[in-house]
Amino acid sequence: MADELRLDRLRNFISEVARQVDRAQDEEALLDALKPLLAKLVSHDDWLPAEFTQPHPEYYQQYLLHADSQQRFSIVSFVWGPGQRTPIHDHRVWGVIGMLRGAELSQGFIRTEQGELRVQGEPTRLNPGDVEAVSPSVGDIHQVSNALNDQTSISIHIYGANIGAVKRAVYAADGKEKVFISGYSNQFLPNIWDVSKETTLP
Numbered sequence: 779m780a781d782e783l784r785l786d787r788l789r790n791f792i793s794e795v796a797r798q799v800d801r802a803q804d805e806e807a808l809l810d811a812l813k814p815l816l817a818k819l820v821s822h823d824d825w826l827p828a829e830f831t832q833p834h835p836e837y838y839q840q841y842l843l844h845a846d847s848q849q850r851f852s853i854v855s856f857v858w859g860p861g862q863r864t865p866i867h868d869h870r871v872w873g874v875i876g877m878l879r880g881a882e883l884s885q886g887f888i889r890t891e892q893g894e895l896r897v898q899g900e901p902t903r904l905n906p907g908d909v910e911a912v913s914p915s916v917g918d919i920h921q922v923s924n925a926l927n928d929q930t931s932i933s934i935h936i937y938g939a940n941i942g943a944v945k946r947a948v949y950a951a952d953g954k955e956k957v958f959i960s961g962y963s964n965q966f967l968p969n970i971w972d973v974s975k976e977t978t979l980p
């Protein structure tokens with residue numbers, strides 16, 4: 779990693795996400811536009827401040843990096859300690875996930891006609907630079923875990939809402955839902971707007 783953080787990468791990414799949200803005709807087109815943007819961002823590991831990379835010894839962390847002023851989208855870093863995992867859960871909005879460090883496994887689920895949950899296919903493994911999408915239209919129920927038992931993993935997520943304030947659900951194996959609101963692990967956002975160090979005097 780570089781000694782000097784490249785916060786301009788995050789700043790430019792946020793601006794481009796907002797541009798794509800403004801111009802997208804539908805969700806499919808938006809997801810197609812956002813995937814390469816996120817892939818480009820996570821291909822570099824020199825922009826995420828250290829305070830948004832810290833694991834917790836017991837459970838994963840969800841750090842808010844940016845929330846659109848109209849709450850049309852939010853960007854978060856998920857930090858997984860060794861072996862940590864989520865419960866089975868949904869999002870209820872579109873999302874794009876990109877792997878920055880380490881690796882994670884995402885196991886999808888679908889509902890049976892009886893309302894129970896059934897495993898859908900094999901787990902998807904995300905390695906650094908990989909991206910995938912979730913939404914109610916393409917598959918929205920999954921369980922995510924750190925694929926590594928000996929190191930922290932970090933993924934970057936874009937969601938089509940202020941995800942920490944969205945009413946979502948975790949699921950039991952029989953399909954029963956428990957509504958939750960995730961909130962965030964941090965109280966402060968990265969200062970992407972201090973461009974003083976990037977400005978040269980005449």
